[in-house]
Amino acid sequence: RMPGDVPVQSSSKLVRTCQSIVEHESFMYVIVALIVINTIVMAAEFDGMPDAMFTAFDAINYILTAAFAVEMVLKITALGPGGYRKDPMNVFDGVIVVLSIVEIVVTLASGSGGGGMFSVL
Numbered sequence: 001r002m003p004g005d006v007p008v009q010s011s012s013k014l015v016r017t018c019q020s021i022v023e024h025e026s027f028m029y030v031i032v033a034l035i036v037i038n039t040i041v042m043a044a045e046f047d048g049m050p051d052a053m054f055t056a057f058d059a060i061n062y063i064l065t066a067a068f069a070v071e072m073v074l075k076i077t078a079l080g081p082g083g084y085r086k087d088p089m090n091v092f093d094g095v096i097v098v099l100s101i102v103e104i105v106v107t108l109a110s111g112s113g114g115g116g117m118f119s120v121l
Contacts, residue, residue: 018078031071038064065100072097 010016021027041060049057072094076084084090 015077018074022074022078031068034064034067061100062104065097065104068093068097069101 037060041057041064045057072090075090079086079090084094
């Protein structure tokens with residue numbers, strides 16, 4: 001558990017399971033590793049990339065966005081919406097996840113390739 005976090009008191013097995021996941025030390029390390037991978041992939045993008053590489057980077061972006069969305073849902077479930085919002089980093093992460101999902105939806109709906117308006121995030 002993060003310092004100062006007070007878990008939601010619940011008899012729900014789902015909430016207790018989410019709490020045990022997000023409180024586990026390995027959870028944080030996995031998320032940090034995903035952030036590092038995301039940063040490397042974003043830094044590796046360049047103008048004129050081969051199509052295969054562009055497609056692979058898009059796929060990696062979709063997978064990482066899904067993983068970060070799962071992290072957000074787990075934390076909201078474990079901490080409750082109020083507890084989630086108490087940590088400014090959770091709020092920041094949540095905004096980035098929502099913007100990333102919006103970017104993916106807009107990109108897919110418009111039929112254009114990746115590199116959308118939020119691709120620097």
